[in-house]
Amino acid sequence: xxxxxxxxxxxxxxxDNGVFAGMFGAHVVRTAFQPIFAFARDRLALIAYEGxxxxxxxxxxxxxxxxxxxxxxxxxxKVETMTRSLHLLNAGACLAGHVSVFINLDPxxxxxxxxxxxxxxDMRAVLRRAAIDPRRVVCEVTEQxxxxxxxxxxxxxxxxxxxxxxxxxxxxxxxxxxxxIKELKPDxxxxxxxxxxxxxxxxxxxxxxxxxxxxxxxxxxETVVEGIEEGWQLELAExxxxxxxxxxxxxRPEIVPAVxxxxxxxxxxxxxxxxxxxxxxxxxxxx
Numbered sequence: 001x002x003x004x005x006x007x008x009x010x011x012x013x014x015x016d017n018g019v020f021a022g023m024f025g026a027h028v029v030r031t032a033f034q035p036i037f038a039f040a041r042d043r044l045a046l047i048a049y050e051g052x053x054x055x056x057x058x059x060x061x062x063x064x065x066x067x068x069x070x071x072x073x074x075x076x077x078k079v080e081t082m083t084r085s086l087h088l089l090n091a092g093a094c095l096a097g098h099v100s101v102f103i104n105l106d107p108x109x110x111x112x113x114x115x116x117x118x119x120x121x122d123m124r125a126v127l128r129r130a131a132i133d134p135r136r137v138v139c140e141v142t143e144q145x146x147x148x149x150x151x152x153x154x155x156x157x158x159x160x161x162x163x164x165x166x167x168x169x170x171x172x173x174x175x176x177x178x179x180x181i182k183e184l185k186p187d188x189x190x191x192x193x194x195x196x197x198x199x200x201x202x203x204x205x206x207x208x209x210x211x212x213x214x215x216x217x218x219x220x221x222e223t224v225v226e227g228i229e230e231g232w233q234l235e236l237a238e239x240x241x242x243x244x245x246x247x248x249x250x251x252r253p254e255i256v257p258a259v260x261x262x263x264x265x266x267x268x269x270x271x272x273x274x275x276x277x278x279x280x281x282x283x284x285x286x287x
Contacts, residue, residue, distance in 0.1 A: 034254075144174065
């Protein structure tokens with residue numbers, strides 16, 4: 001069982017089934033991937049996966065929010081680095097080479113130049129090990145506040161210079177607002193699921209959603225509607241002109257190695273079922 005170069009309280013190990021797991025104290029963290037689809041004429045095309053942490057304590061799975069809330073402040077950066085590296089390594093082991101990979105970056109952790117430079121070095125090293133082109137990777141800046149907006153802007157600029165694409169996650173929530181869009185100039189905006197659900201429930205709200213999608217499109221920014229759990233939400237996302245969609249009605253996150261179940265895309269009858277996520281890893285040992 002090979003262990004990564006991460007040191008201190010976190011480590012990553014390659015499991016017997018070919019995928020990677022992270023360790024922090026008594027916790028084991030596994031990767032789940034959730035598909036992201038693009039609208040393409042009368043069908044949906046699977047174009048990306050988002051990496052999500054699935055923590056376990058012994059054999060019991062625990063809520064990610066509870067796990068991250070339990071991490072002491074002085075270990076947060078290490079754990080964030082571990083989960084990001086874990087998802088990239090598993091993407092290299094499990095995902096087809098043509099799909100993109102979305103990973104989260106907590107902006108509250110990158111307010112100093114040294115921290116951002118170290119994170120970029122770590123990411124480049126992991127990508128080399130995983131044989132992933134950085135152009136496949138979308139770095140999602142999550143909704144947390146940063147102590148230095150200028151430092152965050154410099155970090156995002158460095159990521160972009162190294163080939164990464166940038167997304168602002170959970171737009172409409174916390175610090176993911178129009179000011180962050182103006183500062184970071186992302187390639188992609190992912191709308192906050194709860195906020196968008198409320199907008200979709202009224203005519204004026206839907207009109208606002210459509211106007212935002214159009215405005216971002218005029219700026220060359222693609223949009224993702226998250227949290228799609230009902231067929232009517234999928235239809236409204238398409239009607240609003242969103243570039244991409246993600247949610248349980250299409251596909252739930254699956255812990256690697258996994259084979260994603262076929263999805264009922266009756267609204268888009270030309271769509272094929274979701275392909276197997278694990279292209280080179282056998283379907284054994286799923287947590």
